Amino acid sequence: MYISLSDRSGGKRDNSKSATTALKGAVPFRLSPVILWLGIVSMVTDVSSESVTAILPLYVTGFLGLSTIAFGFIDGINQGASAIVRIAAGWAADRSGHPKRIALAGYGLSMLARIGFLFAGGFWAIAAIVTGDRIGKGIRTAPRDALITVSAQPEHLARSFGMHRMLDNIGAAAGPLIAFLVLLLIPNGFSTVFVVSLAFAVIGVTILGLVVPDVRADGIREAQPKRRLFAFSWSQLKEPGLGRLLIAAGLLGLVTIGDGFIYLVLQDRDSFAVQWFPLLFVGTNVVFLLLAVPLGRLADRFGKVPVFVGGHLALLACYFLAAAPLGGVWATASCLVLLGAFYAATDGVLAALASQLTPAGKLATGIASAQTVVALTRMAASAGFGVLWYAVGASSAVLIAGTALGAAVVAVIFILPGARPKSGARPKPGARPKQGNA
Structure with missing residues (x-):
């Protein structure tokens, strides 16, 4: 089953009605069934992945008896292995015209x-499994986000991504909670998890x-006719607006440290029992x-760039609060709230920004390029922060990271306003978006 942008409107558009609605500036939000089903897929998949992620530190260092250095290597794979295939998977989705098939391959590999x-019982087996799982994630993410983009109303693009991320994170919260309950009822019940x-x-x-239909963007096949199978060129990513977004x-x-480090700082500061550790993932x-x-919704109304930058300001506040000599439940809860707000303001908004700044026919590739840059730089940041922690201590390392993040936010404030959609970007039916919503 194929659905194009024109199909979703139910045939020919009533131009007079569209014009009147555009003038009123009140296009009613309708959630596409495609986005709803993709959200459900992501929800159950995140129950699967996050239930394992929440117990992996305890499983590797406690049950298997491996060192923290071994876990650090595995966690690095968890952060960055998906970057290996993101752009290639995005390009394959654009080239084939079947993003669902590429996404299905990624979900299948993770399964x-x-x-x-x-069956795994050692370091190399665990490392190989985590690598396969993360490569599966790298394959599926950009094609899935491309499906969301072409199924969403252009006026409510960030909100549609928000709906998907909301469903996704119901699973991300339920997974660690399920793992916690299993281990509470069955000590060392890792195999049950x-x-x-x-x-x-x-x-x-x-x-x-x-259930999910094979949605495709108009012209996705025609945009690159008679190309060789591996005719990808990096010049496809040199769009001025997208380039600014990639730099930002x-x-x-590069100054965003892994969540696990923040949780370890909180656990070290407050000295709460180790078995409660998975619940930090739930809170975020x-x-x-x-x-x-x-x-x-805020990003669609007032602009995606301000919300994206605001999310990093929330992360900055989280860093400084984690490093402060303040203990107790409220300080820890405040860090989790700020960290969750950071992801809510940046994850789907970044994909929405990339989709707006990507020319027609390269949608999944553009989204994948932004996600690849984030994955690689965060992997480097986690590795560097581990060394910094060892050299200067937890609190000082977080303060240094926060200072660097503050400087980066100031730089991005000057970089991103110049990122504007070109005339060749993904077509948007109806009224033209405001410049402030780039």
Whole structure:
């Protein structure tokens, strides 16, 4: 089943009615069934992935008895392995005209990786499984976001991404909670968590394969006729607006440390029991899912750049609060709220920005390029922060990271306003977007 942009309107558009609606500036929001089903797929898949992520530190260092250095290597793979294939997967989705098929391959690979957890018992086996899972994530993300983009109303693009991220993070919050409950009822019940994870992964792949239609953007095939199979060129990414976004995202990514480090700082400061550690993931993801839609609406109304920058200001506040000599439940909860707000204001908004700044026929490639830059720079940031922590201590390292982030935010304020959609960017039916919404 194929759905184009023109199909979603139900045939010919009533131009007089569209003009009247545009003049009133009140296009009613309608959530596409495609986005709803993709959100459900992401929700059950995140239950699968995050239930494992929440116990992986304890499983590797406690149950398997491996060193923290070994876990650091595995966590680095978890942060950046997906970057290996993101652009290639995005380009394949654009070139083939079947983003669903590429996304399905990614979800399927991650599902197969879940089987490996049932049999793995050493460092190299775990590292290989995590690599396969993250490569699957890298394959599926950009094609999935391309499906969201072409299924969304252009006037409510960030809000549509917010709806998807809200559903996604229901799963991201439920996964660690399920893992926590399993370990609470079954001490050392890691294999049970892996079985539950596999079951949810199978459900996600089944829904995607059987229910989600193969949506395609108009002209996705015609944009690159008679090209060689591997005719990708980096010049395709040299669009001025997209280039500015990539520079800004990379600069911010270099000073964005992994969530695990923030959680370790909080645990070290407050000395709460280790078994409560997975609930920190739950807190962040609950805030993310609650704020994803409101901040998406805010980005559509007042501009995506201000919301994107504001999200990094929330992260900056989280760093300084984590480094402050303040303990207790409220200080920890405030850090989780700020961290969740950061993701709600940046994750879907970045994809929406990239889609607006990408020319027609290169939608998934443009989104993937932004996501690749973020993945690679955050992987480097995590590695560098680990060394910094060892050299100067936890609080000082977080303060240094916060100072660097503050400087990066100031630079991005001057970089991003020049990122504007070109005339060849993805066509947007109806009224033209305001310049401030780039």
